[in-house]
Amino acid sequence: MTDNKVYYSVEAEENLICSKCGIPLEKTEAVFEYLDNSFPVELPACPKCGFVYVPEDLALGKVLSVEKVLEDK
Amino acid sequence: MDHFKERSTRDYFQKKLYSLEGLMERENRCIYEEPAFCHAACPLGLDAKKLIAFIEKGSFSEARAMLEHITPFPRILVYGCEAPCKKVCRMNEVGEGIDIPALERAAINHGSPKTGKGMLKFKKKQKAAVFGSDLFSLSLAAELARKSYPVSFYVSQADAVSLIKDCAPFLSEDDLAKEAKKLEAMDIKIIYSARLTKELFESEKKNFDIIAAARSFLSICFPGDLPDSRTLLSPVSQLLSSQNGDPNVLEAIFDARRAGVSADRIAQGLDPGSSRGEEGARESRLYTDMSEAVPSKRIPEPREGYAREAAIEEAARCIQCKCEECIKHCVFLQETGKYPRILTREIYNNVDIIMGDHLMNKTINSCSLCGQCTVTCPNGYDMAEICRDARENMVSTTKMALAYHEFALLDMLFSNDEAFLSKPQSGYEECKYVFFPGCQAGAIAPDAVFKAYSDLAGRLEGGVGLINGCCGAIAKWAGRTAMYEECEELLISELKKLGNPQIIAACPTCKKTLEEMIGAEVKGIWDILNENGLPAGALEYDRPLIMHDSCSARGDRDMQAAIRKLTDSLGCTLKEVPYNGDMTECCGYGGLVSYVNKDLASKMAQSCTKDEDVPYISYCMACRDRFAREGRESMHVLELVYAAPAGNPPDISEKRKNRLNLKRKLLEEVWNEEVIEVSPEYKIVIPEDVAEILDQRMILEEDVYDVIEAYHAGGSAVYDEKSGLLTSSLRKGNVTFWLNFTEDEAGEAGVYTIKGAYSHRMKVRTRYDV
Structure with missing residues (x-):
């Protein structure tokens, strides 16, 4: 797995603001990790506090399906 | 020991599920693949059942091809054969057996011969x-x-x-x-x-x-x-x-x-007696249930043989002998679409795989372990044992993902920790009895538990202690032996503190589990009520009820009879259904199916309550709950005995609250202990539709409170300017919980209104975090 590979990318919509830092979220390099596997992705995150936002459709869609595959590996 | 450490897909442990002999011994009990009696009786091995099925479909040419395959001169065979198949046809027992030779003749007369030369074959050297x-x-x-x-x-x-x-x-x-x-x-x-x-x-x-x-x-x-x-x-x-x-x-x-x-x-230059395999007619071990076979007479064969229609009619009389006794009654086996032998082999192989996809994991975790197949199978096939062994094997080789059972296991720990209560009766140090209502009773019908304890403590001599917790069945079902042993240690030590009293259980599963644990008889509350009479105020119920026996009461005729004696004294009129007593089905709670495979668990509960539109009564709180969740009117016998109807089925959060409230009420009202509750300075509103989502997605109110608490204490959140919603998250154990909510200032304290919730098990971080 190379660091350049990105498995999934979510654009940071302009209307998403970090409530703590008061600044808009930005598309950020992030990692999903599960059962000793990791997947580089791009997700909206606060550039200051680093809070990564996982939208509901991603959590219940792609993330859930990858979880299930790994659980039975 | 950390029971909740996630597995790694990079661990390669392996332990055989069974020795090859152990596997064969189990597989051989399944007779699904045994030949039909007509097939077994034919020394040539003609599968008459298959031939008849072809004719029934009108596929005469396929039937003819079968005959041409077994002998070069099929006409000689079908006109001259002594037909041992006809003699052993099971239809002879209820009427007249199928005229198999006549059908074979019809196959020759109405089927077309195979055309084409087939594969090119080279002549052998030997003449x-x-x-x-x-x-x-x-x-x-x-x-x-x-x-x-x-x-x-x-x-x-x-x-x-x-x-x-x-x-x-x-x-x-x-x-x-x-x-x-x-x-x-x-x-x-x-x-x-x-x-x-x-x-x-x-x-x-x-x-x-x-x-x-x-x-x-x-x-x-x-x-x-x-x-x-x-x-x-x-x-x-x-x-x-x-x-x-x-x-x-x-x-x-x-x-x-x-x-x-x-x-x-x-x-080949070999001994002619070598490697011949099985030859000739044999006995079939097949079991065929003839109870539903309709007696019928043979269609007479005219001199010129059957016409097509007559042959089809005669073939349609065949009941196509097969043994599906276990599948007939088991929703789990029906769902897998497999019979036990093949299922066992696939489970064995699944456990054996070191790397790659373990496609049977969900199946292994979808058996309710209820043991019905052991009763319905003529040879006592025990699918529950195999699934339980496979689960234990998977846990011990770190192949069992926590996702399957984690919620249930945490719930068990909650029962045996936060909601746990173990006390002697006030005024006693040691007791003659201890009441063990079980975790589900407190979760679903806390009033009945409170009244039952008060009643037992008031009427029985010698002191009645209380242990309100989980018996360990959840850990056993999940294959988590170490967790079960910890539960065992806890209960044994609490029992010792109470002077090893006689246990009175209110749950058939607890009774069975505790009996195995302590190696002594555990009484049911039904036994005590039958011996001492009903308490004052017991509800009389004059509508007919269907009794659903608990799957944990399978084989325990005394328990089944004691319950009926109790419902008799309540004045209940019971309607008995065929799948009851030892044949009973599981409601979908057993084996933790409802946590692993919700759809299947629903089908199980529906299958239990399919017979009539009459209220169901049971003596297992899980059955009561699961039937009510499927919209069936259902009650636990203790709700009648103690005039404590439990009402609508509680969701997962209410089940926890009920247990905590029961503990508080018992401590305050029975043991006069003060319980201090701490409430947050803010208010959280969970609308009904969101509560439903929480229940479906297995997110507890406690998790909601923890996410809000973390946010309230200065945690991050995303504010969506379009929708005006805040979204915040919290990692708890192996799960990240997310909430959508609004924050309103009402006076000094904040009000958080929850609008949505979801979770995932993957961890997420920016690539710069370590």
Whole structure:
């Protein structure tokens, strides 16, 4: 797995603001990790506090399906 | 020990589920693949059940192909066969057996012969000679030709028709002509009008590798040289011949088949007796339930044979003998679409795989472990044992993902920690009895538990303690042996503190689990109520009820009877259904199915309550809850005894609150202890539709409170300017919980209104975090 590979990318919509830092979220390099596997992705995150936002459709869609595959590996 | 450490897909541990003998011993109990009785009775191995099924569908050509496959001269077989299949047909027991030979004749008459030359076959080097003509030698010559041996067939007859006629005199002129034509078309060198003498044999035999003869030829040329009963090889002459001097049609054709196998062995230079496998008719171990077979009479076969329609009608009488006793009653097996033997093999292989996809994991975790198959199977197949062993194996080799059972296991720890209560009766240090209501009773019907304890403590002499917790069944079902042992340690030590009192359980699963744990009898509260009478105020119920027996009460006739005695004294009129008592089905809670496979658990509960639109009564709180969740009117017997209806089924959060509230109420009202509750300074509003989502997604109110608490304490959140919603998250153990909510300032304290919730198990971080 190379660091350049990105498995999934979510654009940071302009209307998403970090409530703590008061600044808009930005598309950020992030990692999903599960059962000793990791997947580089791009997700909206606060550039200051680093809070990564996982939208509901991603959590219940792609993330859930990858979880299930790994659980039975 | 950290029970909640996630597995790694990079761990490669393996432990055999069973030894090969252990696997075979289990698999052999399943008789699903046993041949039907008609099939087993045929020495030629004709699968009559399959042939009949073809005819029933109108596929006469397929049926005919089956006959042509087993013998080169199917007309001779179908008109001359003694038909042992017909005698063993199970329909004889309820009426008249299927006329299988008549159906075979219909297959020949109405089916088309196979066309095409088939695969190109090369002739074998070894040559065969057959001397003399009878049905055996005729069939063997054709059999050897099929096997691609160059065959020379020495016969005294002058032509094919007279040859066939001498071998099968019962054939009609028309059939004789057809079989003769078939013989002529075969790749056999027939030497007609041969003088069949020993001299001929002696002069010719050197040219051949395989030699066979009609039995009369053998007897004349080599009197006393008898063929071996298994290989049919005569020791002196080395001739293959039929076993009996005067075989019937089936024997002659079967002997030709056996001699063909010996010929192959001789050609290969092997002992003719080696590697022959199973030959001839055999006993079938198949079980067929005849209770629903409709008696019927045979459709008479006219002289010219069945017309197509009549054959189809006769074939339709066949019940297609099969054993599906376990599948008939088990929603789990129906869902897998597999019978136990194949399921066992797939589970065994699944456990054995080190790397790759374990496709059976969900299946292994979807069995309710209820043991119904062990009762319905004529051989006592125990699918529960296999699934439980597989779960334990997967846990011990770190192949069991926590995702399957984590919620249930955490719930068990909650029962045995935060909600746990173990106390002697006020005024006693040690007690004669201890009431063990079980975790689900407190979660679903806390009032009934409170009243039951008060009643027992008030009426029984010698002190009644209380242990309110989980018996450990959840850990057992999940295959988590170490967690079960910790639970065992806790309960044994609490029991010791109470002076090892007689346990009174209110749950059949607790009773069974605790009996195994302490190795002594555990009483049911139903026994105590039957001995001491009902408490004052018990509800009388005059509508008819269906009793649903708990799957944990399977095999415990005393418990089943005691419950009925109790409902009798309550004045209940019980309607008994066929799947009850030892045959009862699981509601979908057993084996933790409802956590792993919600849809299947729903089907299980629906299957339990399918019979009539009458309220269900049970003595297992999980059954009561699961039926109510499926919209069925259901009640636990203790709700009637203690006039404490539990109402609508609680969701997962209410089940926890009920247990905590029960503990508080017991401490405050029974033991006069003060309980201090701390409430947050803000308010959280969970609308009803969101509460439903929480329940479906297995997110507890406690998790909601923790996310809000973390946000309230200065945690991050995303504010969506379009929707005006805040979204925040919190990682708790192995799960990240997310909430959508609004934050309103109402006076000094904030009000958080929850708008949505979801979770995932993956961890997420920016790539710069470590």
